Every structure is written in structure tokens, then in C-alpha cells.
Amino acid sequence: EVQLVESGGGLVQPGGSLRLSCSASGFTFSNYAMYWVRQAPGKGLEYVSAISTNGGSTYYTDSVKGRFTISRDNSKNTVYLQMSGLRGEDTAVYYCVKVKSVYQLLYSDMDVWGQGTTVTVSS
Amino acid sequence: DIQMTQSPSSVAASVGDRVTITCRASQDITSWLAWYQQKPGKAPKLLIYTASSLQSGVPSRFSGSGSGTDFTLTISSLQPEDFATYYCQQANSFPLTFGGGTKVEI
Numbered sequence: 001e002v003q004l005v006e007s008g009g010g011l012v013q014p015g016g017s018l019r020l021s022c023s024a025s026g027f028t029f030s031n032y033a034m035y036w037v038r039q040a041p042g043k044g045l046e047y048v049s050a051i052s053t054n055g056g057s058t059y060y061t062d063s064v065k066g067r068f069t070i071s072r073d074n075s076k077n078t079v080y081l082q083m084s085g086l087r088g089e090d091t092a093v094y095y096c097v098k099v100k101s102v103y104q105l106l107y108s109d110m111d112v113w114g115q116g117t118t119v120t121v122s123s
Numbered sequence: 124d125i126q127m128t129q130s131p132s133s134v135a136a137s138v139g140d141r142v143t144i145t146c147r148a149s150q151d152i153t154s155w156l157a158w159y160q161q162k163p164g165k166a167p168k169l170l171i172y173t174a175s176s177l178q179s180g181v182p183s184r185f186s187g188s189g190s191g192t193d194f195t196l197t198i199s200s201l202q203p204e205d206f207a208t209y210y211c212q213q214a215n216s217f218p219l220t221f222g223g224g225t226k227v228e229i
Contacts, residue, residue: 035219045159045167045210047219059217095166107214109157111178113166 002026002112004096009117012086020081022096022114030074033105036081038092049081052105086121093118125149125213129222136227142198144225146211151191155215158187158196162207171196
């Protein structure tokens with residue numbers, strides 16, 4: 001069974017840091033690009049970041065550039081999101097997402113989602 | 124950035140109704156559009172990819188159409204399990220963007 005399991009969420013003070021992890025199983029992880037997507041309480045979906053199969057290409061939404069870093073370890077079937085300089089508006093459920101098409105970073109859809117991990121930024 | 128505009132933002136419907144949701148992109152995205160269903164407290168689920176292809180395991184009452192800037196998701200006969208929020212998403216360019224969502228209510 002294809003599965004994504006996120007961890008690392010929690011309560012953090014403004015300006016703090018947090019690292020999210022996403023452990024993948026049931027598919028050849030190194031063949032698929034991965035995304036992070038978030039959803040603030042009561043709001044819609046927002047793309048956060050993307051990483052290519054080998055980690056050589058990364059993309060971010062403007063609001064997190066310079067503060068968040070996406071990375072992956074294909075030997076551990078894990079993708080990470082290092083978050084620093086956290087703000088109240090970063091409060092959300094963060095989903096790890098698998099891209100549908102093999103080797104594609106773009107021109108593909110999100111076919112497998114994790115259950116999400118909650119990040120709350122508050123003093 | 125490509126803006127995705129969904130309408131309506133909510134729709135009240137009954138079991139058996141035909142429901143149509145539209146999504147408009149601010150620029151040409153050819154067929155790089157997906158539709159997702161999300162139920163409260165759950166992760167989104169892929170329904171339709173490349174505008175009109177049905178994801179494996181998704182009931183055939185769901186269909187997608189359109190290309191360029193205008194797209195449609197149709198539920199041909201609404202079932203009780205279809206009451207949820209639906210999102211469109213463009214996969215043409217970064218940053219990826221989602222529509223604001225359409226809540227299908229009883």
C-alpha cells in the first residue's frame with residue numbers, strides 16, 4: 001500500500017523553528033517528486049514547496065522563500081520541510097504529497113496525500 | 124502567478140442531483156488541471172487529472188472537461204458520500220495554485 005506519514009508538527013513560538021518529516025512506503029520513492037501543501041484552519045489548500053526526484057531542483061511559494069527549506073533522503077524514503085522564522089500565518093495542517101507521474105516535477109497531479117501534521121505558531 | 128477562480132463557492136443540492144462546478148484560470152494552462160475532493164478532517168483525494176482523466180477507483184459519476192482557461196467538474200448523480208469540498212488546481216507552472224474551493228452541501 002502506498003503510504004505517506006508526516007511527523008514533527010507541534011506548537012512553536014513566533015520566530016521559532018520546526019522540522020517536518022514525511023516517511024514514504026509502498027512505491028519507489030526516488031522516482032517521484034514530492035510536494036508540501038498546507039491548509040490553515042478553515043481555509044483552502046495552499047502549495048508550499050516542491051522537490052525533484054534527486055533533490056536537485058526545489059521550488060517555494062513566495063511567502064516561505066528564505067524561511068523554509070525542502071530536502072529529501074532517498075536512502076531513507078523521507079522528505080523534510082525545515083521551517084524557521086515561523087509566523088502566525090504559518091499555522092496550518094501540513095500535508096506531504098506524492099506527484100502522480102514518475103520523474104515529473106511539474107505537469108503532474110497529487111495522487112497520494114499523507115494524513116497531515118499540525119503546526120501551530122503562537123506565543 | 125496563475126489565479127484559479129472557482130464557482131460557486133457553495134452549492135446546496137439533493138441526492139440524485141446533477142452538480143456542476145467551474146474553474147477558471149487566469150491564463151492558458153492547456154489541460155494541466157486536477158480536481159480534488161476533501162471531507163472534513165481528511166486529506167484531499169485526487170478525482171480528475173489532466174482536466175478529464177478519471178483517477179483509478181473514482182466513481183464514473185465524476186467527470187471533468189475543459190481546456191485552456193475554463194474547466195468543469197460534473198457529478199452526474201449526487202450520492203450521500205459526495206457531500207464535501209472540491210478544489211481545482213493548476214499543474215502548469217510554479218507556484219502551483221488551487222481554487223478557493225466549492226462546498227457541496229445538503
